[in-house]
Amino acid sequence: MSSNPLIVLCGPTASGKSAAALRLAEHMPVEIVSADSRQIYRGMDVGTAKPTTHEREAVPHHLIDVVDPDETFNAYRFSKLADKAISSIRTRGNTPIVVGGTGFYIKALLGDLPLGETPPDPEIRAKLLEQLETRGLDTLVKQLEAIDPNRAASIDANNPRRVLRALEIAIAQSKKVRSHNNRFKETKLQAHVFGLSVKPQTLRDRISVRVVKMYASGLLEEAASLRKSGYGNDLASMSGIGYREALACLDGTLSCDEASEQTIIRTRQYARRQRTWFRHQLSVQWLPAEDLAVAAKRLID
Known part of the structure; x- marks a missing residue:
């Protein structure tokens, strides 16, 4: 690869993107730019599977904990902030790697979506x-x-x-x-776009394990804390996968087991849509998620 190329690592939720990026960081100086529409919220850690404190100390991460749960954030803002982060990373001589499953963020960053925010109508x-x-x-x-x-x-x-x-x-x-009033980024970013390919049953199993771990690690307590801080069910952030079910459990309309099962179902449905979207919307080089060592070597090569 050329000096300081832009690497994009995408794929469905629970496919192992963060782990592959961290594995890559063992072999080359990289900094990670998160392309996750949920990890941008402060205080929403367990339910969004944010990198741990140790992982973020080991490898610099950007665009995590950007706004509060009641603030608006979109692909336009992501593109602007990601551009700045990528430029900053390159000035330090490191390689930027965009990691995430929010396809519209990635497409906006690469210059394939119209610029400009769309205000509420x-x-x-x-x-x-x-x-x-x-x-x-x-x-x-x-x-x-x-x-x-x-x-x-x-x-x-x-x-x-x-x-x-x-x-x-x-x-x-x-x-x-x-009205012929659509504008795109003047300069499209050149990037090496990779994706992690996971067998459907393996991905379903990974999602189940992840959700069970989230509830065991304090998702209900996190949702309760967010609500106590004034972030209610009416917010888009709090109606996201996992948080809607956790709040329903806190309200007594779902049992903990039912909340966990519904979170698993919704996450699997979302993962299927992600797989379809990436295969049709981006030119992706697919890597085997089951072997992160092989995936990391392919990224390095």
Whole structure:
């Protein structure tokens, strides 16, 4: 590879991306830029599987703990902050490696998504909320799939808040396209894009193990602490996979076992959508997730 190339390591949740990046750091000077739409929230550690304190001390990590759970964050802001982090890493003579499963963040960074934030549109939102109440979530999901199948494949389709916002953005951006007002990054980043390929059953098993570990490691306590700090169920961050179920358990509407099982189901569904999205939206060189030593060697080569 050329001097200080940009490496992207993507793949579905629980595929071993962070472990592969840390293995790579044993052989070359790298710094990790997280491309995870949940790890950007402060105080949401257990439920987002953030790198441990030891791992973050061993290898510098960027774009983790960026905003509070009630702040908005999107692909546009990620791209801006990631650009700065990558430039800073290169000035130190290290290799930046973007690691994560949020495809829209990665695509925006590489210059393949329109620039500019999409502000909330009260008129569009009101119409969508009316549709949600009268026709149900499935109708909105189908509408999103018809307008922007890529965005539909990258979100949690069981989360009404995520679907509403994604559809609002898709409708607003489709209007921009029709008005020929779409702008992309002036210079697209050149990157080596790799992905970790996992056998479906292996990934399902890994997800189960991860979720059970999350609950055993204090996910319920973390959710309770966040709620006590004023972050309620109405926030998009708190309705994400794991936190919605944990809050339901705290409210008594789900048992702990039911919360864990529903978290596993939603995570598996999300992982399937991630696999589909990456295979269709990015030119990825796939590496064997079952053998991190082989994956790391391929990355180095």
